[in-house]
Amino acid sequence: MKLGVILTEQARTESTYERLQAEKLSVVLAGNGIYHAVLKTDGKPSNVLDKAADFYVLTEDMETRGFTAGDLVDGKIKPIDMSQLVDLIMVEHDKFVWL
Amino acid sequence: MATLTIGCFSSLVGSTSLDIAVKLAKAAREKGHDVNVWVSGNGTMLSKKGQRAFKDYSFLAKTVEGLIADGAQVTACEACAEARGYHKEDTMENFKRHSMDWYLAKCVGSDKVLHIGGE
Numbered sequence: 001m002k003l004g005v006i007l008t009e010q011a012r013t014e015s016t017y018e019r020l021q022a023e024k025l026s027v028v029l030a031g032n033g034i035y036h037a038v039l040k041t042d043g044k045p046s047n048v049l050d051k052a053a054d055f056y057v058l059t060e061d062m063e064t065r066g067f068t069a070g071d072l073v074d075g076k077i078k079p080i081d082m083s084q085l086v087d088l089i090m091v092e093h094d095k096f097v098w099l
Numbered sequence: 100m101a102t103l104t105i106g107c108f109s110s111l112v113g114s115t116s117l118d119i120a121v122k123l124a125k126a127a128r129e130k131g132h133d134v135n136v137w138v139s140g141n142g143t144m145l146s147k148k149g150q151r152a153f154k155d156y157s158f159l160a161k162t163v164e165g166l167i168a169d170g171a172q173v174t175a176c177e178a179c180a181e182a183r184g185y186h187k188e189d190t191m192e193n194f195k196r197h198s199m200d201w202y203l204a205k206c207v208g209s210d211k212v213l214h215i216g217g218e
Contacts, residue, residue, distance in 0.1 A: 060122070089211055090211055095211075098216070
């Protein structure tokens with residue numbers, strides 16, 4: 001299954017994300033989830049980025065919080081707008097979940 | 100083109116989920132998709148008429164009006180709204196109110212569903 005995840009929280013205590021597996025997995029960092037894309041802790045990027053997945057960050061939510069594409073901590077994170085998110089949901093994945 | 104149903108339980112207070120949900124619905128309509136939006140729980144605040152815009156505070160009423168005018172079906176859980184004191188006469192024009200059966204039927208009939216839980 002082609003599965004997409006929208007991750008909107010910075011602080012997480014649940015393990016759903018860690019347990020997710022799919023043939024193709026995409027993670028969209030939105031809302032406060034964008035902090036996984038732009039902040040490091042003790043010099044290390046968020047372990048959210050350790051997952052074998054394609055990573056996206058919602059540009060609008062990143063810029064709302066004062067960050068730009070230049071602040072991304074890893075080159076594998078692709079900035080997208082709302083229109084591109086629609087295509088990820090409607091065309092490129094079988095299902096999308098919100099965490 | 101396809102049909103997207105978005106269900107959201109979160110209000111604008113303490114969460115940005117409703118903000119993202121409404122903007123996503125708008126983007127989907129702009130790409131020609133049919134869109135259903137269901138708000139439940141505290142998310143029913145979105146249906147309240149007379150919302151006032153403030154600087155630096157998300158204001159979704161205008162976007163919702165545009166969505167409805169553009170053909171999106173936007174519906175609030177009637178019981179959740181009534182429980183919070185939002186009555187029919189308090190509801191934004193053309194913002195529907197139904198039981199959760201409406202949401203279930205739309206989910207079953209849609210190509211894609213995005214369910215956003217509460218805060």
